Amino acid sequence: MYKNTSFGPTKTYKKQLENGIVHFGNQQTLADFPIKITDKLLQWAEIKPNHTFIGRRDPLxxxxxxxxxxxxxxxxxxxxxxxxxxxxxxxxxxxxxxxxxxxxxxxxxxxxxxxxxxxxxxxxxxxxxxxxxxxxxxxxxxxxxxxxxxxxxxxxxxxxxxxxxxxxxxxxxxxxxxxxxxxxxxxxxxxxxxxxxxxxxNADTIAKVLFTSGSTGLPKGVMNHQGMWCANLQQITQVLPFMQEQPPIFIDWLPWNHTFGSNHNFGLALYNGGTILIDDGKPTPKGIEETVQNLREISPTAYFNVPKGFEMLIPYLENEPTLRENFFRNLNILFYAGASLAQPVWNRLEELALETIGVKIPIITGLGCTESGPSAMFANWGGAFSGLLGVPVAGMDVKLVPDGDKVEARYRASNVTKGYWRNPEATAAAFDEDGYYKTGDAVKFLDENNPDKGLVFDGRIAEDFKLSTGTWVNVGVLKAKVISTGSPIIQDVVLAGLDKEYIGAILFLNADACRKLANLESEISNKEAFQHDSVKAFINNWLEEFNKTSTGSSTAIRKYVIAFDPPSIDLGEITDKGSLNQRAVLKHRADLVNEMY
The missing domain is CATH 3.40.50.980 (Rossmann fold)
Structure with a gap:
């Protein structure tokens, strides 16, 4: 059913301590890796000097x-x-x-x-x-x-x-x-x-500083040491050994100021002697046209994107058989990160691959962050699902620490940062007494009796809140469900309800999807599109169906408001990765919160 893609082993160990802490890792040993990434440039320049490493279209x-x-x-x-x-x-x-x-x-x-x-x-x-x-x-x-x-x-x-x-x-x-x-x-x-x-x-030399928005305050500079970057590329290559077996070809837009585009995609191409072609498109109404034109010409061996990018690509794949054949021809995996991939989008991608080449392409993701360079774990097998994080990479010790009714994942490995650039206070606060980086990500085992099936995402510990009844709301899981079931009209959501009787939702809508639903011209303003009767009817019907599957006050949304103004980068409402900052939105849009209560 799935393409026979070469994946690394996923045999794990799980060590339960008396204090409730669990150590979880991969039994595979991390192989040797170079001191610096440019050692690979020297290697490939000698072995295959004429092989294309990088390319970009001339703007003119x-x-x-x-x-x-x-x-x-x-x-x-x-x-x-x-x-x-x-x-x-x-x-x-x-x-x-x-x-x-x-x-x-x-x-x-x-x-x-x-x-x-x-x-x-x-x-x-x-x-x-x-x-x-x-x-x-x-x-x-x-x-x-x-x-x-x-x-x-x-x-x-x-x-x-x-x-x-x-x-x-x-x-x-x-x-x-x-x-x-x-x-x-x-x-x-x-x-x-x-x-x-x-x-x-040497391996401890700082190669780069990548700024991460974090949940509050000004960006923090994550130090990326030479050895940290190379260690993670070796870990990822062991997870995805097909990268070594055939020089990868990537066509990629993801920005290099972010660890996904820079450390992961750019780094993997160089580490494995492949080719990375710069896509000047992006998942916007205008930018997607550039991406599609590139994909008409380039057949990638792996394709990386954020969920929104995959969602916007689907109509083109559905309507252009030649594009579809070119896209799926050499693909080994589809890889997403940055947010949860809506299950309907996931399902449609698998259906299109099956229709085109006779097999499904494995869709994979994992868990990581800028501080882990970025990859800490992967679900590197066919048949995964949105929210499945998989198992740790080789050499990564994941410490699972109980925190109330949740479990936080903490990392210690050669691919984990040593701290924040010129910020000793933030560095000290980021690690526990044993030197593990505290991610703030909550996880749980898919099957407690079979750890090889991996971990699933269980929200962000700092984002969760209690209703006035004392009931905890799992923000990450509920948010993913809202976006999945409300797609394509609902693009993002911020959940409110701290010390309130019920959950409320600030909805950020997809303007183009709203215009399409309402059959409006592109010149119509976003606000007018958001207020159209057909859009309101869609959201009301969605909310009714959504609440039918709720199990109680912690999973039901009683009221919603629509955010007419886009999230502000200056106010910290949106990170440079494009994700919403829950705390900042609630702070700066207190009027919307008050409207719901």
Missing amino acids: TRDWVNLSYHETLEKVKNIAQYLLNLEFSPDETVVILSENSLEHALLVLASVHIGITYTPISPPYSLVSDDFGKLKHCLELMTPKVIFAQSGKVYHKAIELSKSLFPDAVIITADGIIGTHFEEMLQVKATADVEEAASKV
């Missing part, structure tokens, strides 16, 4: 511009020499403000190769924010010597802020409109100094 000609492993290495060495000539102090870093690009990739690899810490700052902090508060915070924390932006025109406001904070920083742009032209770095010829600097890099 629309032709693919590809770089082989050999070409990439030569450019990386030259950029590394340029950086060495600037004589970085130990406190100075490289800051990248831009989206994914060839220049972005080359600067990353050059910095990592010679041990200069870099950070990619979320583009919305520069382009969407009104007050640049998060951008300013990140810049001040990183003390950059080099600041790169893909376009001086697009990022001119962010660059001006950067220059005001760090007037001596070297500004580099790919178009040369502001500061130094990126091409100038490529003209510098590498010397023996590059090799000498690279030889001094």
Whole structure:
């Protein structure tokens, strides 16, 4: 029924302690891994120099511009020499403000190769924010010597802020409109100094800092050491050995300021001698067209996306047989992360694969976070379901700690961060007395008597709340059910009800889906679409059906309100990953909460 994809073993161990704590892990041993990711660049440049490593469409000609492993290495060495000539102090870093690009990739690899810490700052902090508060915070924390932006025109406001904070920083742009032209770095010829600097890099050298929004406050910079990144890539490769058996081909849009796109997807392509092609599309009404055009040409061996991306792709796969055949032809897995995949979307993807190539493609996910680089566990088998997290990766010890009526997952392994950049207080608070990272994720065994079946997601401990009756509400599980059953009209939800008699829901709707349901023109405003009688009828019918399956006050939603304004990045209502911040929404939309009670 499922494609015969090569997966790693899932035999586990489970050790129960007298205090109720459980240690859960994979019996497979973690194999050796390189000190730094660019060791793999050196390896592939020697073994298969002409194999395409990375590519992106030229914005003007629309032709693919590809770089082989050999070409990439030569450019990386030259950029590394340029950086060495600037004589970085130990406190100075490289800051990248831009989206994914060839220049972005080359600067990353050059910095990592010679041990200069870099950070990619979320583009919305520069382009969407009104007050640049998060951008300013990140810049001040990183003390950059080099600041790169893909376009001086697009990022001119962010660059001006950067220059005001760090007037001596070297500004580099790919178009040369502001500061130094990126091409100038490529003209510098590498010397023996590059090799000498690279030889001094070790597993504890900080490769990058990835900012994570967290649940409250300003972004925290997660330190990603060289060994941490490589350890996780080896762990993932052992989970997905088909990556080694056939050089992977990825077409991917996921942003490199996030661990999913950067550590996971970009890293896996390089680690296994594959090809990563940059998709300038994204899961938006306009961006999905770019993604689909790329998928008409490229047949990926694995495809990564967020649930919204898969949902938006389905109509195209349904309506274009040629696209469908090209998409499924070489696929070994479909992989989602960032949120729960609605079961109807999951089912339809399997049906389309079965109709097209005669077998289902395994749809897999797992559990992880920026602090675990990102992957801690996987459900790497066909026949999984939304919410199944699977079993730990090799070398990962998951400590399951009781917390009230829930169990928190904590991690200790070589792929776990050593802490937060220049934030000792947050670092100390993030680990327990035994050195395990406290994730805040609640989990439980699918089958207590058979741990090999893995763990399932049981919400976020900090998000759960009690009703006035003392009944606990499992926010994560209930939220996933709302989105799954309310798709495609209900895009996201924030649940309220702390110390109240019943649960209320702030609904964030999909404007395009609402217009389609109501048969409205695209020019119609979101608010008008949200208030259309057909949309209201859909939601009311949905709520009635939803509550028929509830088991009591903790799983029933009594009232709802529709959020007309989109979540604000400046107020922290939405993270740079696109997920809603429950606490921030409830805080800043207290009027909506009051309306329900």
